[in-house]
Amino acid sequence: MDPNKIDLIPEQESKxxxxxxxxxxxxxxxxxxxxxxxxxxxxxxxxxxQSEAEAKQRWMR
Amino acid sequence: xxxxxNSVLPIVTFDDKTDWLALHRIxxxxxxxxxxxxxxxxxxxxxxxxxxxREYIDKDYRDTFSNFHSxxxxxxxxxxxxxxxxxxxxxxxxxxxxxxxxxxxxxxxxHYLGYSVIRPTKPNCIGRTLLTPxxxxxxxxxxxxxxxxxxxxxxxxxxxGFPFISQDSDVTVCAESSLWMVLRYFSNRYRLYPExxxxxxxxxxxxxxxxxxxxxxxxxxxxxxxxxxxVGRPPLIYSRANFPDFDHLLYTYIESGIPVLxxxxxxxxxxxxxxxxxxxxxxxxxxxxxxxxxxxLVVNDDNHVPYQLLHRTGxxxxxxxxxxxxxxxxxxxxxxxxxxKVFLPAESFQTVVTAILERSSEFGHKALSxxxxxxxxxxxLFLTTGKSFKKxxxxxxxxxxxxxxxxxxxxxPHFVWVCEISNTDAYSRHxxxxxxxxxxxxxxxxxxxxxxxxxxxxxxxxMGSALNSEQNLFQFKLQDSTPYPLYKNNLQxx
Numbered sequence: 415m416d417p418n419k420i421d422l423i424p425e426q427e428s429k430x431x432x433x434x435x436x437x438x439x440x441x442x443x444x445x446x447x448x449x450x451x452x453x454x455x456x457x458x459x460x461x462x463x464q465s466e467a468e469a470k471q472r473w474m475r
Numbered sequence: 476x477x478x479x480x481n482s483v484l485p486i487v488t489f490d491d492k493t494d495w496l497a498l499h500r501i502x503x504x505x506x507x508x509x510x511x512x513x514x515x516x517x518x519x520x521x522x523x524x525x526x527x528x529r530e531y532i533d534k535d536y537r538d539t540f541s542n543f544h545s546x547x548x549x550x551x552x553x554x555x556x557x558x559x560x561x562x563x564x565x566x567x568x569x570x571x572x573x574x575x576x577x578x579x580x581x582x583x584x585x586h587y588l589g590y591s592v593i594r595p596t597k598p599n600c601i602g603r604t605l606l607t608p609x610x611x612x613x614x615x616x617x618x619x620x621x622x623x624x625x626x627x628x629x630x631x632x633x634x635x636g637f638p639f640i641s642q643d644s645d646v647t648v649c650a651e652s653s654l655w656m657v658l659r660y661f662s663n664r665y666r667l668y669p670e671x672x673x674x675x676x677x678x679x680x681x682x683x684x685x686x687x688x689x690x691x692x693x694x695x696x697x698x699x700x701x702x703x704x705x706v707g708r709p710p711l712i713y714s715r716a717n718f719p720d721f722d723h724l725l726y727t728y729i730e731s732g733i734p735v736l737x738x739x740x741x742x743x744x745x746x747x748x749x750x751x752x753x754x755x756x757x758x759x760x761x762x763x764x765x766x767x768x769x770x771x772l773v774v775n776d777d778n779h780v781p782y783q784l785l786h787r788t789g790x791x792x793x794x795x796x797x798x799x800x801x802x803x804x805x806x807x808x809x810x811x812x813x814x815x816k817v818f819l820p821a822e823s824f825q826t827v828v829t830a831i832l833e834r835s836s837e838f839g840h841k842a843l844s845x846x847x848x849x850x851x852x853x854x855x856l857f858l859t860t861g862k863s864f865k866k867x868x869x870x871x872x873x874x875x876x877x878x879x880x881x882x883x884x885x886x887x888p889h890f891v892w893v894c895e896i897s898n899t900d901a902y903s904r905h906x907x908x909x910x911x912x913x914x915x916x917x918x919x920x921x922x923x924x925x926x927x928x929x930x931x932x933x934x935x936x937x938m939g940s941a942l943n944s945e946q947n948l949f950q951f952k953l954q955d956s957t958p959y960p961l962y963k964n965n966l967q968x969x
Contacts, residue, residue, distance in 0.1 A: 423880050430949035447922040454826045461717040469712045474650040474743040475693030
């Protein structure tokens with residue numbers, strides 16, 4: 415089903431407007447987003463691996 | 476006064492001549508001195524009457540008895556005592572009448588503080604315990620709670636709290652006891668998870684152990700994590716040394732209604748609630764994460780009493796029984812048992828949501844919301860189910876009837892991460908101005924994981940993901956938005 419033809423709120427007078435009218439604008443937004451969060455997510459992946467490695471040495475009694 | 480001292484269910488009512496020592500006497504040989512001391516520490520301000528259920532067959536103790544104690548030359552008894560605590564006098568006749576009259580049942584239930592099974596194990600006799608948080612006195616906190624139904628003389632009462640058990644030092648030590656508390660909470664709260672008994676908890680780690688598993692000498696953190704994975708709660712492990720926002724992440728999972736295993740130095744406790752001072756504005760000038768208001772965690776430490784407060788600072792030895800001797804800096808790591816279908820961890824949600832909210836030139840609050848520029852921004856991050864989020868739309872109103880209606884109609888994933896947006900003034904009234912909803916089943920690297928963004932001036936929704944298609948963002952202009960109550964379903968006030 416075409417999302418452009420779905421009414422989120424039936425019988426709503428004021429229809430919502432698309433945020434991006436040009437596909438290249440949306441692609442640019444996505445590119446910038448991935449570029450911005452990428453390094454932080456990579457640090458988090460390393461922190462997780464390190465935490466899991468340390469969990470093998472942490473004994474609870 | 477003791478009613479029916481030689482019966483199967485003596486009822487001890489405290490008065491001038493009858494106190495906790497009377498309970499100690501009639502609860503022999505199960506209740507030893509140390510156990511009595513813990514009951515007094517937990518209940519001395521609230522309990523006025525105790526029904527002593529003799530010859531009680533406890534499912535958890537019987538499990539360890541069958542698999543361990545019965546194999547010893549010197550065997551303890553196979554049966555337990557169960558103590559039922561009330562904050563006023565109850566009578567045998569009162570239980571009988573409550574069976575027939577709903578009003579009388581409610582009256583008895585209103586004064587029921589919960590139960591504690593007393594095992595014939597030494598040195599720790601306190602077995603399965605479920606007490607109402609009210610039994611400890613006011614904590615000014617919020618916590619994850621579950622309920623059980625309990626039968627006394629045929630009268631069925633309901634009790635709500637967080638499960639507690641002490642280690643028996645043979646089959647279970649703190650690691651297994653903490654796992655049991657978390658697992659019993661899940662099985663009490665959600666039908667999805669089966670009840671797990673202590674020896675079964677031990678067995679959950681058998682494929683990840685070297686040598687014998689009983690008598691237990693403890694578990695490594697990773698073994699506890701594996702046990703949780705095997706029961707359908709695949710966990711994430713966080714250590715303070717590796718995560719700069721460690722305290723915030725711990726708080727975020729607790730705020731999401733997920734009890735966590737908190738690792739201290741060679742000891743582990745369960746954290747399932749928090750105490751926060753929302754009246755005091757945290758220092759600084761930047762955006763506030765609500766974890767900054769957090770003063771203490773609510774914990775169950777199997778060596779102490781239920782519902783201890785583990786404070787951010789201070790405490791230490793000499794604190795009262797209801798205060799943990801540890802503080803935040805003593806927490807080395809934690810294990811968060813997530814629902815199976817939550818793939819986006821808290822730290823990644825924080826990264827992606829703040830990228831949108833604070834730095835995006837297209838969707839940031841600076842670009843789209845003039846009204847949010849007044850005052851210091853407060854962000855509250857938590858996980859919930861789409862079903863629960865929708866259930867509370869009607870009472871919360873969402874600040875705008877269009878937003879309420881849009882959310883009501885919008886297909887949501889099973890789990891959503893929510894970032895509520897407020898400022899210091901509104902948040903002190905427990906109100907917010909908007910939120911961002913993020914699909915918790917998404918990968919953090921996907922830029923299209925957000926489902927909706929709501930500021931007082933605009934609502935942006937992704938109609939694409941709602942139809943299992945590519946992201947397709949639409950915006951509604953909003954007028955006359957008002958602040959509205961924050962979402963409160965994950966935790967309950969205690």
